[in-house]
Amino acid sequence: MSPPVESSRERIEIPGGFVEAVDRPTDVEALSALLAERHARSEAVLVVGGRTRLAQANRAEKLAAAISLEALAGIDVFEPDEGVVHARAGTPIRALREAVAAEGWELPLDPPGAATTVGGTIASAAVGPRAQVFGRVADAVLGLELVGADGAVTKCGGRVVKNVTGYDMAKLYTGSFGTLGVVTGAWLRLRPKPAARVVLGGRVARDAATFEAARIAARATTVRAFVWSESPTGSAAYGAGTGSGRSASDAAEDSAELVVELGGGEAAVAQDREALVRAFSLIPADPLAVDRLGDGRAQAASAAAIGLRARVVPTQLDALRQATLAAGLSVSIDLGAGVLTARGGESSGAEGAGSLRIGARESGGASPGAGELARKLLALREQTVASGGVLRFDWLPAALAERIDVFGEEPGTRALVVSLKQRFDPRRILNPGRFVAGT
Amino acid sequence: MRGGVIARLREIVGDAGCLVRPGELFAYECDGLTLSPKRPLAVVLPTTTEQVAAIVRACREAGVAFVPRGAGTGLSGGAHATENSILIECSRMNRILEVDAENRCAVVQPGVVNAELSAAVASLGLFYAPDPSSQQACTIGGNVAENSGGPHTLKYGTTTNHVLALELVLPDGSVERFGSRSGESQGFDFVGAIVGSEGTLGIVTEVTVRLTPIPKAVETLLVLFDDVVGACRAVGRVIRSGVVPAALEIVDRRTIEAVEASVYAAGLPLTAGAVLIVELDGLPVSLAGEIAAIRAACEAERCQAIEIARDEAERKRFWRARKGAFGAMGRLAPDLYVHDAVVPRMRLPAVLEQVCEICDRYGLKLANVFHAGDGNLHPNICFDRRDPDELARVMAAGKEILEACVAAGGVITGEHGVGVEKRDYMHLVFGEADLAAMRRLRDTFNPDGACNPGKIIPTTRFCVESDPKARGYDAVPIA
Ligand SMILES: Cc1cc2nc3c(=O)[nH]c(=O)nc-3n(C[C@H](O)[C@H](O)[C@H](O)COP(=O)(O)OP(=O)(O)OC[C@H]3O[C@@H](n4cnc5c(N)ncnc54)[C@H](O)[C@@H]3O)c2cc1C
Ligand SMILES: Cc1cc2nc3c(=O)[nH]c(=O)nc-3n(C[C@H](O)[C@H](O)[C@H](O)COP(=O)(O)OP(=O)(O)OC[C@H]3O[C@@H](n4cnc5c(N)ncnc54)[C@H](O)[C@@H]3O)c2cc1C
Numbered sequence: 001m002s003p004p005v006e007s008s009r010e011r012i013e014i015p016g017g018f019v020e021a022v023d024r025p026t027d028v029e030a031l032s033a034l035l036a037e038r039h040a041r042s043e044a045v046l047v048v049g050g051r052t053r054l055a056q057a058n059r060a061e062k063l064a065a066a067i068s069l070e071a072l073a074g075i076d077v078f079e080p081d082e083g084v085v086h087a088r089a090g091t092p093i094r095a096l097r098e099a100v101a102a103e104g105w106e107l108p109l110d111p112p113g114a115a116t117t118v119g120g121t122i123a124s125a126a127v128g129p130r131a132q133v134f135g136r137v138a139d140a141v142l143g144l145e146l147v148g149a150d151g152a153v154t155k156c157g158g159r160v161v162k163n164v165t166g167y168d169m170a171k172l173y174t175g176s177f178g179t180l181g182v183v184t185g186a187w188l189r190l191r192p193k194p195a196a197r198v199v200l201g202g203r204v205a206r207d208a209a210t211f212e213a214a215r216i217a218a219r220a221t222t223v224r225a226f227v228w229s230e231s232p233t234g235s236a237a238y239g240a241g242t243g244s245g246r247s248a249s250d251a252a253e254d255s256a257e258l259v260v261e262l263g264g265g266e267a268a269v270a271q272d273r274e275a276l277v278r279a280f281s282l283i284p285a286d287p288l289a290v291d292r293l294g295d296g297r298a299q300a301a302s303a304a305a306i307g308l309r310a311r312v313v314p315t316q317l318d319a320l321r322q323a324t325l326a327a328g329l330s331v332s333i334d335l336g337a338g339v340l341t342a343r344g345g346e347s348s349g350a351e352g353a354g355s356l357r358i359g360a361r362e363s364g365g366a367s368p369g370a371g372e373l374a375r376k377l378l379a380l381r382e383q384t385v386a387s388g389g390v391l392r393f394d395w396l397p398a399a400l401a402e403r404i405d406v407f408g409e410e411p412g413t414r415a416l417v418v419s420l421k422q423r424f425d426p427r428r429i430l431n432p433g434r435f436v437a438g439t
Numbered sequence: 440m441r442g443g444v445i446a447r448l449r450e451i452v453g454d455a456g457c458l459v460r461p462g463e464l465f466a467y468e469c470d471g472l473t474l475s476p477k478r479p480l481a482v483v484l485p486t487t488t489e490q491v492a493a494i495v496r497a498c499r500e501a502g503v504a505f506v507p508r509g510a511g512t513g514l515s516g517g518a519h520a521t522e523n524s525i526l527i528e529c530s531r532m533n534r535i536l537e538v539d540a541e542n543r544c545a546v547v548q549p550g551v552v553n554a555e556l557s558a559a560v561a562s563l564g565l566f567y568a569p570d571p572s573s574q575q576a577c578t579i580g581g582n583v584a585e586n587s588g589g590p591h592t593l594k595y596g597t598t599t600n601h602v603l604a605l606e607l608v609l610p611d612g613s614v615e616r617f618g619s620r621s622g623e624s625q626g627f628d629f630v631g632a633i634v635g636s637e638g639t640l641g642i643v644t645e646v647t648v649r650l651t652p653i654p655k656a657v658e659t660l661l662v663l664f665d666d667v668v669g670a671c672r673a674v675g676r677v678i679r680s681g682v683v684p685a686a687l688e689i690v691d692r693r694t695i696e697a698v699e700a701s702v703y704a705a706g707l708p709l710t711a712g713a714v715l716i717v718e719l720d721g722l723p724v725s726l727a728g729e730i731a732a733i734r735a736a737c738e739a740e741r742c743q744a745i746e747i748a749r750d751e752a753e754r755k756r757f758w759r760a761r762k763g764a765f766g767a768m769g770r771l772a773p774d775l776y777v778h779d780a781v782v783p784r785m786r787l788p789a790v791l792e793q794v795c796e797i798c799d800r801y802g803l804k805l806a807n808v809f810h811a812g813d814g815n816l817h818p819n820i821c822f823d824r825r826d827p828d829e830l831a832r833v834m835a836a837g838k839e840i841l842e843a844c845v846a847a848g849g850v851i852t853g854e855h856g857v858g859v860e861k862r863d864y865m866h867l868v869f870g871e872a873d874l875a876a877m878r879r880l881r882d883t884f885n886p887d888g889a890c891n892p893g894k895i896i897p898t899t900r901f902c903v904e905s906d907p908k909a910r911g912y913d914a915v916p917i918a
Contacts, residue, residue, distance in 0.1 A: 081679055081785045104681060125628075136622070138631055139600060152872040160781040162813040162853040164586045164635050165861075165868050166895055167877045168599065171631025175624075181876075192681035221722050265725040311621040313542040338621060388542075388620030408625045412615045416883055417626060423879040436626030 004030035012046065012066055015401050016059025016433065019046050024071040028145070028153060028184050034067065035182070035429075036151030044429045047178035049090065049120030052113035052298075055395045056124065057177070057434035058406050069119050072184055075099055077159075083190045084142060084159055089119025089183045096188075105190040108134035112294040119183040125175030128294045129225040130261070132218070132336030138174040140188050146173060146181035149425035159187040177435040180424040194224075194263030198273050201285030206230050206256040211318055214258065217279060218335035222264040222272045225290045229297070230256040230321075231330040258282060261290045297332045297341050304397045306377070307343040312389030314338050323383055327376050338389075345397065370399040381408055407436040444501035448483050448525070451493045456531070458482040467526055470508070471573075472516040472860055473774075474824070479506070479520035484531045488606060488614060488644040491527060495642065495890075496612035498525050504892045507638040509550065509581030512573040514777050515858030517584065517637045521892055527642060529580045535559055536645070543650045544603055544620055549580025549643050556648070565650040568595035571854070572762055580643050586635030588854040590686040590761065591718070593812035595651065597854070599634040606645035607633060610890035620647055632880060637856050638891040640884040654685075654720035658730060659754045663743040666712035667691045667807060671787040673715060674811045676736035678784055682729045686718040687812030694764050694806045694819075697771050703763025705756050711743060715811070716761055764808040765819075771804060772821035776833050780841055782849035784814040793843045794818050801836040803829075815853035816844065841867060857895045865897050 006024040025031035038045055043064035048054060050070075073090035080103040087096050093116045097107045110128030111121045120126070122144070125137045134140070143157030156169035173180055204210050211228065218226035234254035258280060262269045276282050286292070298307070306329065312320050317333065320340055324331050329344035377393075377400070384391040385408070393406045409417075414437045421428075421439040433439075449457045458464060459481045468476035480503065485491045498505045504524040511518055520526050532548035535556065539545065540563045547556060553574040557566040570589035571577055577587070583605070588597040595601075604618035618630035633640050664670040670689050677687060690698070692712050699707055707714060715737070719729045730747065737745060748754040768775050782790045791807065794816070798805035804821040818840055822833045841851045845867045852861055865874060877896055881888075 079783070079785065081675060082783050083678060084783070135600070138628065139596070148872070148876070152875070154872045154876050155869070156873060156876065158781075158848075158850045158868070160783055160814055160849055160853070162588055162592060162597065162781050162810070162815050163850045164597075164854055164856050165850040165852050166857060166865060166874075167880050168586065168631055168635045169876055169880065171599070171628045171634075172880060174631075175628055192683060195681065265722075265728055267724040267728070268722045271722070271724055311623050313539075313544070313620050315541050385619070385625075390619055390621060390623045390625045392625070410617065410625050410629075412613075413617065413626065413629065416615075416629070420627065420880070420883045423883060424876075 005034060006071060012048065012051070012054065014046060014054050014060055015057050017063055019063050019066045021065040022048070022068050023065055024068045026071045028072070028147065031067070031072070031147050031182065031184060032151040032153050035147055035149065038064065038429050039150045039427060042427045042429065044432045047123070047182050047431055049117035049123070050092065050113060050115035052116050053120065053124055053126070053394070056393070056406060057431070059401065060434050061428065061432040067182065069117065069182070069184070076185070078103070080105065083192070084161070084187055085190060086159065086185060086187050087118045088185045089117060091118045092116065093118060093121055100190055101193060104193050106193040107188065108140045108191050109137060109188070110134065110291065110294065112291075112298040118186055122174050122183050122186060123176065123178045127337075127339070129227055129290050129334050131334055131339055132226070133224045138171050141170045141174055141186055142189050143187040144170050144173055144183055145185040146183050148181045149427065149430050154181070157187065161189055178431045179421060179435045179439045180430070182430070196266045196269045197261065197263045197287070198269055199285045199287050199289050200260045200262070200273065200276060200282035201258060201289055202280055202282040203255040203257050204280050206234055206254065208318055210256070211321065213279065215314060215317060215335045217276060220272045220275065222262045222269045223260065223336055224263045225259070225261040226335045227259045227290070227293055227332060228256055228335055229259070229293070229330070229332040230325065232325045232328055259285060259289050259293050293332065297343065298394065302345070304345045305343060305395055306345045306397065306400065307394030308341070308377070308380070308391060309394055310340045310380075310384045310389055310391035312338050312340070312384055312387055316387040316389065319387070320384060320389070323380055327380060341394070370403065374400050374403040377404060409437050413437075444497055444503055444525070445481055447497040447501070448481060448494060451490050451497065452483050452485055456484040456486070458484070467508070467511070467520065467528075470511040470513040470516060470518040472514055472519070472858065475516070475519070475859070477520045477522065479526040480523050482526040482528055484528050486531045488608065491608045491642050491644050492612050492614050494525070494527055495608055495610065499612060499889065504889050506891045507580070507584070507642045509578035509584070510552070510576045512577045513581060513585060513858065514779065514855040515852065515860040517856050517858035517891070517894055518581075519859055524892070529642070530578065532644065538563070539620075540565065540650075542620065543652070544647055545650055546645060546647050547579055548645060549578060549583070551579045553577050553579060553582060560650055561653070564653050566653050567601065567648060568651045569598045569601055572765065579646050579648065583634050583643050583646055584636065584638045585854065585856045588810065588813070588815070590688050590810060592810060593687055594683050594685040594720075599631060601649045602630060602634050602646060603649055604647035605630055605633055605643055607641040608644055609641045610885040614644070618647070622649070635856075637858060637894055639881055639894050641890060656723040656726055657685075657718065657720045657754070658726050659748040659757050660717040660719075660730070660733060661746040661748070661757045662715040662717065662737045663708065663711035664713045664715065664740065665743065667791055668788045669740045669742070670713040670715045671791060671811060673737045673740040673742065674787065675785050676739055677717070677733060678812070680732045680736055682719070682732045684717050684733070684812065685720045686716065687810075688716040688761050689807065689809055689811040690714045690716070690760055690764060691807040693771075693804070694768065694808045695760065697767040697806065698760050698763055701763065701767035701770055703759050703767050705760040705763075707760055714760060716757055761808065768806055768819055768821065771806065773823045773825070774821070776820040776822065776837065777855070778816070778818045778820070778837060778840060779852050779855040780816050780844040780849055781853035782814045782816065782844050782847045784812070786847040786849070787811060787814060790816070790843060790847050790849070794840050797836050797839045797843065801832040803832060803836055810853070813853065814849070838864070859894060862893070862895060862897050865895070
């Protein structure tokens with residue numbers, strides 16, 4: 001019989017610190033006992049799932065070890081007649097998607113990364129390119145089981161699709177980055193798999209008029225993902241591999257790349273497809289293009305890389321796009337959902353913190369200092385928030401991490417945030433310091 | 440002291456905005472849950488956020504509790520006053536502040552009536568999707584507090600899926616904003632936690648809601664079955680078929696009889712044991728295929744007949760059977776207990792049989808009209824409260840119904856909320872640790888319980904609060 005907790009020596013580096021030991025509880029009781037023990041000793045832990053996004057955090061306070069959910073994995077209940085599934089936190093999202101697809105259902109979660117887990121996706125509220133139809137992570141979560149900071153085993157919500165029995169605690173836990181409790185399992189709502197699915201791609205002029213036309217086109221009923229990708233110079237930014245028949249040189253210069261996924265009834269998809277092909281000269285693309293693009297844009301290419309994700313109302317998207325490009329970052333925009341992801345700084349990895357660079361525009365001239373870069377990025381956040389949106393950083397080089405809060409903060413909510421954390425985790429043992437407002 | 444607080448409230452909202460005479464207060468003794476009424480000390484009718492904040496501060500200074508209220512259509516007693524509390528009624532905060540058609544959202548005050556919002560944006564090709572059957576009267580503030588649903592929840596989701604941002608007067612009188620027009624929050628999702636909190640975390644004074652494009656085409660089907668179990672089975676087949684109807688509603692024989700005998704008469708045949716209303720919407724090109732799938736599902740369960748609405752008038756007639764149900768049931772008995780519970784959809788046939796058995800055993804008249812596609816049951820029990828024995832049987836049967844739903848994997852409320860009605864049934868679903876987590880959320884916003892005391896969370900002998908004095912407001916017995 002395997003021990004209830006497997007432990008190993010392993011070094012995990014995260015912003016502000018590191019751990020050198022990882023505990024893997026194999027059942028909920030073991031996790032509960034482990035946390036109760038840490039709680040008694042006031043020893044803080046780093047919670048990890050698939051480890052795809054541990055860098056997305058503010059600087060951690062002192063940590064004793066990591067607790068990994070990877071041994072708490074598997075699908076416990078899948079009811080094809082009901083369209084719900086229960087999975088343990090360590091279950092890889094991709095495996096879950098495949099399992100339910102076999103019965104005609106679709107998991108409305110498509111975060112990037114092959115290793116990404118159910119628990120990590122819920123903890124980080126990570127959405128993928130299909131957010132315009134899938135909605136937010138919380139929309140898929142019917143109920144959760146968690147272990148609290150003191151080891152208490154709790155649940156919230158349920159397994160039914162409609163429920164107002166008490167506070168909607170699942171909303172609070174979803175996107176709380178493991179600072180209020182450790183997710184051990186989730187009831188998730190499924191949606192029927194579309195009868196027909198089509199993926200299209202192509203390159204278009206990168207001007208405001210085309211962008212606006214694409215933004216409107218993304219509202220068509222069967223559009224599941226409509227991604228506009230563009231670099232500051234107009235060269236290929238993310239290489240989704242749209243399988244475009246045009247030559248590489250043709251595609252490379254001064255254009256934006258479109259990847260579109262349609263889904264629904266045959267006739268409706270055919271109708272939208274025809275309209276899109278006519279409007280943007282799109283051609284058939286790799287069926288996996290959307291997921292590959294999602295993965296591609298989320299990979300930090302170097303230690304100096306900067307990544308961010310913003311969400312704004314549709315009419316503000318173009319202004320944000322232009323400001324982001326002007327800051328030297330490449331953008332990839334989910335037009336229907338109003339989500340912009342951006343990255344840059346890939347070429348500057350070897351250089352020290354004092355000479356961070358982003359984008360090609362600056363590569364010739366003198367490199368701005370970290371301070372100036374930080375100011376630029378914070379100005380982008382200010383612009384986003386002022387226009388009714390949010391912006392968080394996916395990753396930041398060390399020199400910037402000291403100057404920028406990864407998550408930002410809703411003005412006026414700090415006292416509530418501090419009070420909430422104090423009530424759920426008074427000894428600050430769950431991911432301390434990593435989330436918003438010092439939680 | 441009481442006189443002092445009322446004088447202060449008058450200063451804030453003017454004499455006309457502050458009701459204190461017994462005759463005026465009578466209508467505010469309860470909401471849609473008419474059992475165990477309680478008279479408030481006063482009812483104040485603010486028109487601005489600043490007034491709400493000033494009212495809350497005045498209540499705090501006087502040490503009296505306060506209870507937010509919208510239109511008072513709630514069915515779980517969420518807007519019931521407690522002894523010596525002030526009701527803050529938001530119905531005069533009824534302005535639509537902004538409609539942003541391009542970004543498909545609107546900013547409204549909490550007292551805007553649900554149906555009026557949809558009417559106001561219809562010319563823009565938009566509507567506000569959550570459509571509780573009470574939508575002609577209930578307010579957006581009440582909807583937010585209850586996370587209300589409606590017949591079209593199956594496809595469009597409940598209120599929580601349509602609230603982007605909120606302004607809240609906290610129980611300490613401070614004013615904060617949560618969320619953003621983009622629908623996301625920076626940090627914790629407080630918007631998600633406030634929706635459905637039944638007025639216990641503060642008073643919502645402004646709501647930014649999502650607006651939805653009116654679908655290009657709608658088809659409404661009326662399907663007749665021998666009995667309600669057959670209709671439920673057909674619902675199961677529809678769910679499995681991959682079609683997501685906008686609505687899947689069931690009306691049973693007793694309800695049909697009541698409707699047909701009332702002003703809502705929809706011309707339904709009294710030979711049917713149950714009616715299933717199916718609404719499909721979307722692109723015109725998709726609907727023919729979906730209708731075929733629904734037909735197949737219903738025929739497989741040997742339905743009696745399928746009618747498809749030929750025009751808008753007929754569509755309205757089909758819906759009358761559903762929307763007029765509660766009003767019509769008023770004919771069956773002096774009182775109606777509207778229950779609300781949810782079960783996994785595939786368990787509907789079995790649970791409905793159990794519910795009928797329970798009511799038969801207690802000798803009670805049961806009528807069912809419910810959101811079948813969501814598994815959301817509304818067993819309605821007709822009774823006469825003047826008969827204490829019957830009232831006792833209604834309460835006992837109600838508890839057994841909830842227990843049966845929980846045993847089937849369900850929960851004790853799908854849209855009407857916990858309020859005072861189901862507070863002491865929370866243990867059927869949640870353990871002490873689960874409730875402790877809910878208390879932590881409440882205490883973050885409402886540490887001494889002054890805002891809507893005694894709702895949702897049961898007080899327990901076992902629970903030792905860190906500061907026993909702090910829960911003073913909850914010590915007031917409720918019923
Ligand atoms: C290639 C790639 C692209 C990405 N693109 C996007 C994107 O476009 N949009 C987006 O929103 N995100 C994006 N992400 C983020 C990523 O998808 C999510 O953060 C991911 O779901 C995290 O899953 P994980 O299992 O790897 O978690 P980890 O990386 O292990 O953990 C992520 C966070 O969640 C916490 N956590 C993990 N498991 C639990 C648990 N069981 N209980 C409580 N807390 C827990 C951790 O402490 C940590 O703070 C991307 C990631 C990758 C690798
Ligand atoms: C005939 C009938 C049919 C119904 N059908 C449905 C249905 O289909 N679906 C459904 O979900 N419900 C239904 N209901 C229940 C009820 O209409 C809803 O719960 C509705 O949202 C209540 O709104 P209200 O304005 O009447 O709120 P009230 O009853 O006044 O208050 C309800 C709760 O909200 C709180 N509240 C009110 N305003 C605020 C505010 N501004 N800030 C904070 N808290 C506030 C109160 O404290 C209370 O806890 C029905 C009721 C009736 C009578």
